[in-house]
Amino acid sequence: MDNLGIDFLSEVAGTAMLVLLGTSVVANVALIKTKGYNGGFLMVTIGWGLAVFSGVVVAYNSGAHLNPAVTLGLVANGAKTFGSAALHTLVPVNIGTILTYIAGQFLGAIIGAVITWLAYKQHFDEEPEPANKLGVFSTGPAIRSYGWNLVTEIIGTFVLVFVVIAFGHQSPGVGLSALGALPVALLVIAIGASLGGPTGYAINPARDLGPRIAHFFLPIRGKGSSDWAYSWVPVVGPVIGGVLAGLLAMWILPIIK
Template sequence: MSSSDIFIGETIGTAVLILLGAGVCAAVTLKHSKARNAGWLAITFGWGFAVLTGAYLAGGVSGAHLNPAVTIGLAIEGGTKWSDVPLYLASELLGAMIGAVLVWLAYYGQFRAHLTDPEVLEAHRGEEGMVDPAAAPKAGPVLGIFSTGPEIRNAVQNVVSEVIATVVLVLAILTQGLNDNGNGIGTLGALITALVVVGIGLSLGGPTGYAINPVRDLGPRIVHALLPLPNKGGSDWGYAWIPVVGPLIGGALAGGLYNLAFA
C-alpha cells in the first residue's frame, strides 16, 4: 500500500464519514431542516450509515481506518506499520475538517437562519463563549453539530466513557480479521462495524455523545472555531482533549487486549 493510497483513501473516507455523520446532527438540530427534532435514533443510525459509506469508499484503497484509535489499535495488533501511522493520522484529520466544511456548505442557509433566530438567541442568552454575554447571547447548540460534549462534566467519567466505548469499537474491528490488503476491515467488516457504531451510540452514547474517534471531534471543532458563523459562541476547548485522549487510550487498550486474548 503506497503513501498516496493511504492519503487519498483516508482523506476521502473520513471526509464522507464526517459529512454524513455531522450532517445528520445538523439535520436534527437546525431550524428550517426537514429532519429537525428527529431525535437520538436518527443520529445514531445516521452515524452508523456514515461509517458504512466511508468504509466502503476507502476500504479497498487505504483499509478504511477513518479513525486514529483504529489506526493505533491496528499498529499495536501488527496489521499497520508504525511508519505509516503519522500519514494515517494526518489524512484522517484533514478529511474530518473537509467533511465539516461540507456540512456547513450543505446547510448554509439553515445555519444562518438558526443562528439569527430571535427565539434561539433568547433561549441561549448568556451561555459561555460570547465576548460579552450580557450584550450578545450565544445562539443555539450548533457546536454539537461539529463536536461532542458531556451531559455531566466530569473529566474522569468522561474519559472513562470514551475509553470503554472505543475499546468496544476497535476490538470489534480487530476480531473481524483484515481485508486482502492486510491493513483494515473488509467489505462485510464495514457493515458489521457500522452496526457496532449504532449499538455503541444507543448503549454508550448517553454520557458524552460517543466521539470514539479523535478526529471526528477535533477536526470539526477546529472548523467550528474558524467558520464565519454568526453568534456561534465558543468551541469549548476546555473539553476538547477528552474526546482525543479517551479514544486513543481505548484504541491502544483494544490492540493490547486483542494480542493477549485473541492473537
Template sequence: MSHYDIFIGEMVGTALLLLLGGGVVAGVVLKRSKSHDAGWLAISFGWGLAVLTGAYLATGVSGAHLNPAVTLGLAIAGTTPWGDVPLYMASQLLGALVGAFLVWVAYMGQFKAHLTDPDIIAAQPRIEGLVDQKTAPKAGPVLGIFSTGPEIRNTVQNLLTEIVATFVLVIAILTQGLNNEGNGLGTLGALIVALVVVGIGLSLGGPTGYAINPARDLGPRIVHFLLPLPNKGGSDWTYAWIPVVGPLVGAAAAAGFFNVALK
C-alpha cells in the same frame, strides 16, 4: 499500499464520514431542517451509515481506518506498519476538516436561520459570573453538530466513557472486521463495524455523544472555531482533549487485550 493510496483513501473516506455524520446531526438540530427533532435514534443510525459509506469507499484503497484510534490499535496489533501511522492520522484529520466544512456548505441557510433566531439567541449559555465553572455549560448552540460534549461534565467519567466505547469499537474491528490481510476493513467487516457504531451510539452515546474518533471530534471543532457564524458560542476547548485522549487510550487497551488474550 502506496502513500498516495493511504492519503486519498483516508482523506476522502473520512471526509465522507464526517459529511454524512455531521449532516444527520445538523438535520436534527437546526430548526429550519425537514428532519428537525428527529431524535437520537436518527443520529445513531445516521452515524452508522456514515461509517458504512466512508468505509466502503476507502476499504479497497487504504483499508478504511478513518480514525486515528483505529490506526493506533492496528499498529499495536501488528497489522499496520508504524511508519505509516503519521500519514494515516494526518490524512484522517484533513478529511475531517473537509467533511465538517461541507456540512456547513450543505446547511448554510439553516445555520444562518438557526443562529439568528431570537429564541436560539436568548437560550445561549451564559457562563460569565457563574459560581461553579466546572458544571457551567460552555457549548454553543451548534457546536454539537461539529463535535461532542458531555451531558454531565465530569472529567473522569467522560474520559472513561470514551475509553470504554472506543475499546468496544476497536476490539470489534480486530476480531470481526479486518480484511484478509488484516490491515483494514473488508467488505463484510465494514458492515459489521457500522452496526457496532450504531450499537455504541444507542448504548454508550448518552453521556458524551460518543466521539470514539479523535479526528472526528478535533477536525470539526477546529472548523467550528474558524467559521464566521454569528452567535455560535464557544468551541469548548477545555473539553477537547477528552475525545482525543480517551479514544486513543481505549484503542491501545483493546489492541493490548487482543494481543494477550485473543490473537
C-alpha cells in the same frame, strides 16, 4: 503515485465522507427549520452508523481506518502493514505511515465538516442556540465531569477497536474495509445506542477535533465558543481505548494457525 500517497488520499476521502454524513445528520436533527428537526438521538445514531458505512466503502484502498484510535489500536495489536493486499496498496507500518494515515484522517474530517456547513448554511444562520451549532461539529457531555467523560470514551472506543480486531481475525486483510462495511456500521450503531448517552460517543479523535477546528475558523453567525476546555477528552479517551483494545486483543483474541 506511490502506495502511501494512494492510502493517504483514501483516508482523506473516506473520513470526509464519514464526517460529512455524520455531522449532517446531527445538523438535520439539531438545527431549526430543517426537515428532520427534533428527529431524536436514535436518528443521529443510525445516521452515524450509515456514515461509517459510506466512509468505509469509499476508503477501500487504505483499509479504511478513518480513525486515529483504529490506526493506533492496529499498531498496538502488532500490525506490520496498512492498506489493501488485494489492491496492492500495502505499506509497512512505521512512524511515517502512522502519521500519514492520521494526517489524512484529520484533513478529511475538517473537509467533511466544512461541506456540512455549506449544506446547512441557512439553517446555521437561523439557529439561535450556539450550543446546537457546536453540537453539529463536535461532541459534548450530558453531565460535565472530565474524568468520567474520559472513562466513557475509553470504554466506547475499546469496544469499537476490540470488535474490529475480532472481525479482522476472521477475514484476511488489515483495517475496516476487509470486514465489509455493514458489520462496522452495525457496530457503530450499537455503540451509539448503548454507550452514546453520556458523551455523544466521539470514539474517534479526528471525527471530533477536526470538525471542532472547522467550527473555530468558519464564519458561522453567533456560533459561540468551540469548548476547547472539553476538547482533549474525545482525543485522549479514544486513543487510550484503542491502544488498550489492541494490546488486550493480542492475549484474548489470538489468531490460531
